[in-house]
Amino acid sequence: xxxxxxxxxxxxxxxxxxxxxxxxxxxxxxxxxxxxxxxxxxxxxxxxxxxxxxxxxxxxxxxxxxxxxxxxxxxxxxxxxxxxxxx
Amino acid sequence: xxxxxxxxxxxxxxxxxxxxxxxxxxxxxxxxxxxxxxxxxxxxxxxxxxxxxxxxxxxxxxxxxxxxxxxxxxxxxxxxxxxxxxxxxxxxxxxxxxxxxxxxxxxxxxxxxxxxxxxxxxxxxxxxxxxxxxxxxxxxxxxxxxxxxxxxxxxxxxxxxxxxxxxxxxxxxxxxxxxxxxxxxxxxxxxxxxxxxxxxxxxxxxxxxxxxxxxxxxxxxxxxxxxxxxxxxxxxxxxxxxxxxxxxxxxxxxxxxxxxxxxxxxxxxxxxxxxxxxxxxxxxxxxxxxxxxxxxxxxxxxxxxxxxxxxxxxxxxxxxxxxxxxxxxxxxxxxxxxxxxxxxxxxxxxxxxxxxxxxxxxxxxxxxxxxxxxxxxxxxxxxxxxxxxxxxxxxxxxxxxxxxxxxxxxxxxxxxxxxxxxxxxxx
Numbered sequence: 001x002x003x004x005x006x007x008x009x010x011x012x013x014x015x016x017x018x019x020x021x022x023x024x025x026x027x028x029x030x031x032x033x034x035x036x037x038x039x040x041x042x043x044x045x046x047x048x049x050x051x052x053x054x055x056x057x058x059x060x061x062x063x064x065x066x067x068x069x070x071x072x073x074x075x076x077x078x079x080x081x082x083x084x085x086x087x
Numbered sequence: 088x089x090x091x092x093x094x095x096x097x098x099x100x101x102x103x104x105x106x107x108x109x110x111x112x113x114x115x116x117x118x119x120x121x122x123x124x125x126x127x128x129x130x131x132x133x134x135x136x137x138x139x140x141x142x143x144x145x146x147x148x149x150x151x152x153x154x155x156x157x158x159x160x161x162x163x164x165x166x167x168x169x170x171x172x173x174x175x176x177x178x179x180x181x182x183x184x185x186x187x188x189x190x191x192x193x194x195x196x197x198x199x200x201x202x203x204x205x206x207x208x209x210x211x212x213x214x215x216x217x218x219x220x221x222x223x224x225x226x227x228x229x230x231x232x233x234x235x236x237x238x239x240x241x242x243x244x245x246x247x248x249x250x251x252x253x254x255x256x257x258x259x260x261x262x263x264x265x266x267x268x269x270x271x272x273x274x275x276x277x278x279x280x281x282x283x284x285x286x287x288x289x290x291x292x293x294x295x296x297x298x299x300x301x302x303x304x305x306x307x308x309x310x311x312x313x314x315x316x317x318x319x320x321x322x323x324x325x326x327x328x329x330x331x332x333x334x335x336x337x338x339x340x341x342x343x344x345x346x347x348x349x350x351x352x353x354x355x356x357x358x359x360x361x362x363x364x365x366x367x368x369x370x371x372x373x374x375x376x377x378x379x380x381x382x383x384x385x386x387x388x389x390x391x392x393x394x395x396x397x398x399x400x401x402x403x404x405x406x407x408x409x410x411x412x413x414x415x416x417x418x419x420x421x422x423x424x425x426x427x428x429x430x431x432x433x434x435x436x437x438x439x440x441x442x443x444x445x446x447x448x449x450x451x452x453x454x455x456x457x458x459x460x461x462x463x464x465x466x467x468x469x470x471x472x473x474x475x476x477x478x479x480x481x482x483x484x485x486x487x488x489x490x491x492x493x494x495x496x497x498x499x500x501x502x503x504x505x506x507x508x509x510x511x512x513x514x
Contacts, residue, residue, distance in 0.1 A: 027463035032269060037460035039265030040274055040511050043345040044237045 088350075090419045094411050100409040101219040107402060110395055111444030114288035121291050122455055136249045140241055141171040141224035141307070145214035149232035150181040151506025152349065155196065155230055157190040165241035171224055172197040172199070177214040183232075211300070212316035212323040218306075219315050228304030235263060235512065236302065236346035242342035244304060254309045254336025255328070257286065258344030260301035265507040267352055268343030272464055272469050274350040280449035283342065283456060290340035294392035298331070298338055300324030302346040309336060320374070322367025329375040329393070335384040349508045357471075358478055360502050365400035365475075366482035372397040373490075403472075403479040441477045445472075 032039070140203045142160065146153050152172070160172050174191070176184035176199055184201050191197040200217060215229060226245050228235065237243075239363040240258060247256045259282045262275035266510070289296045298305075300323070313330045331338055351357045379385060446465045453462040 024466045028467045029458050030466070031463040035266065035460075037458055037463075038272065039458075039461060040347065041261050041275075041456055041458065043261050043347065071181075085434050 089417070093416050093419075094174075096397075097409060097412045097416060100412070103249050104402070104409075104420050106203055107372045107395065108444040109398075110392075111285075114285050114442075115448045117291055118284050118455070121287075130406075134253060135355055135413075136246055137166065137169055137242070138226050138245055138248060139169045139171070139224040140165065140226045140228060140240075140245055140304075141173060141218075141222035141392045142228045142230060142304075143173050143174045143175065143218040143222065144230050144232055145177055145211050145218065146179065146183050146187070147177040147214070147501055149183050150179075150186065150502060152233040152504045152508075153183050154186050154190075155506070155509060156230060156234055156308045157187060159505045160197070161190065161194055162238055163236075163241055164239045165245075167196050170196050170241065171222065173221055174199045174220045175214040175218045176201045176207075177217075177466045178202050185391050210318065210321075212318040212320070215323075216315045216318065219310065222295055222307060225307055226304055227307045228309055230346070231348065233302040233349040233506075233508070234260075234301060234346050235304035235348075235508070237344070240302070240344050240346060243341050244302075247341060249305060249338040250339075252337055252446050253306070253339050254331040254334065255305045255338040256303050256339060256344075257296060257298050257340050258346055259283070259286075259340075259342050260302055260343055260348050263348040263351050263511050264352065264423040264505075266511065267350075267507065269464075269467065270354060271352055272461070273467055276453065276461065276464060276468060277471065278350075279452035279456060279461075280445060282340075283452035284448045286340040287342055289471070290391065291297055291454055292392075293337075293386075293388070295328070295332060295389055295396050296340045296387040297396065298328045299325050301348075303346065304393065305331070306336075309334065317513070320367055320370045321363050322371055325368055325371045328377060329371065329397075332385055332389065333375070333378060333382050347508065347512070349504050349506075350504065352507075354474070357474070357500060361475060362476045362482050364478045365403075365471060366486055368397070368400040369483060369486050374484075400479050401483065403476040404483050407476050409479055412500065 101241070108366075144153075144160075152439055155175070163170065172194075174187040174197065175189055184199065187197075187199040191199045200221060200223065202214070202217060204306075206217070219227065226248055228241065230245060234272060236258075242482065244256045247253050260278055262278055263273060263283075264271050264340055265275040284294060288294075310327075313327065313334065317326050320326045328338055351360050376394070377399070380390055380391075385393065416483070446468060449468065450462045450465055
């Protein structure tokens with residue numbers, strides 16, 4: 001039955017398929033280009049979540065502070081030698 | 088003769104896909120119909136039924152995320168005298184164990200099990216079994232290390248066990264790092280379809296609700312009776328789901344018990360994760376199909392749903408087979424009883440994309456969640472669908488080869504977590 005199709009009908013069918021595919025993907029392309037609902041979906045809305053976020057951040061900072069303190073100690077040891085050198 | 092055989096095969100395959108199509112539509116319409124009944128429950132604190140609960144958190148090299156979940160565990164509203172948190176540091180090579188120890192030093196209900204390289208690193212099931220030996224609660228819940236639950240999740244899950252017929256529960260998983268890239272947004276859509284619609288519908292209809300391996304748990308007595316997690320199966324969660332039903336219990340889905348997860352962020356990570364799921368699921372199909380179909384503890388509708396659920400990861404393989412068959416069929420002359428050649432073309436076109444029913448399921452799930460434009464990405468799910476075809480085909484081929492060679496060793500390929508999700512929690 002396919003082989004009985006007139007060329008114009010075949011071209012129209014092919015064009016229709018292309019348009020269909022474009023229309024199907026157009027909303028996705030628009031949303032990816034300019035996301036307006038990228039999520040994540042809010043599943044909790046309590047003060048503890050905000051406090052939790054701050055605690056996690058401070059825990060991560062605590063590790064940085066430990067490193068900084070080690071560095072400061074080293075620098076202090078170096079500096080403590082310098083006045084002796086001056087004298 | 089060959090044409091007749093190919094057509095018969097093609098029609099069988101298309102009928103199977105039509106079966107899944109009907110199932111998807113039926114699930115979606117069921118949840119839509121019951122939407123009014125599923126309004127979000129208020130936060131549960133101080134409920135009467137509060138059994139003792141042990142929470143198992145298996146962790147292998149989870150340094151980027153372990154602190155986040157343990158911080159959250161310390162904020163749960165469940166009474167701490169009834170709570171036990173067990174972190175299984177499964178021979179981690181990073182600071183996972185050290186971070187977990189920090190929390191265990193502060194909270195006396197947090198315990199850390201450190202497994203060395205000899206006993207650990209053999210996969211999630213092995214880690215969970217190790218944790219189970221130390222669990223004292225009447226209920227055992229599991230969370231993956233990259234998860235971030237709501238504060239009253241323990242109450243929401245534990246309350247279901249007041250019904251003595253409930254053997255296991257499953258909460259809802261929501262993707263935390265959804266905005267990260269296109270893949271994470273697509274995985275979020277898959278989760279919406281899988282939990283908000285499919286799991287909810289199965290629960291509403293009294294079908295086979297699946298325990299997903301995390302954000303859920305079991306009655307400890309039942310879990311110990313069943314022998315814990317099967318370490319030879321990659322989908323140990325699916326295996327236990329069917330064991331629970333075969334033992335005469337049921338699994339409840341609790342949509343209000345929600346938890347964030349970090350979705351895979353790369354296509355390679357997606358491959359590894361889905362390969363593990365599909366191969367594990369196929370192992371479960373071989374292990375449980377006959378038992379399920381012959382079980383006196385399952386009703387007819389549960390057996391039908393179990394059949395669809397156990398075979399779901401074979402479908403991409405069958406879709407590939409239907410494409411391969413449809414090409415020669417397209418060029419061969421069909422027998423008279425099929426009628427119009429257009430029917431063959433349309434059936435081929437339909438089977439090319441599987442079917443659109445899953446897209447409808449995801450779209451309705453997003454609508455019920457109040458999402459405004461997340462569903463605009465639905466058409467891109469065709470890429471994850473197409474990607475699943477080689478994944479599931481390889482999993483099937485590897486499984487068949489392992490059955491022929493008799494080698495049953497499976498390797499647990501862990502999903503790597505970046506810990507980037509923290510920035511999204513404050514959304």
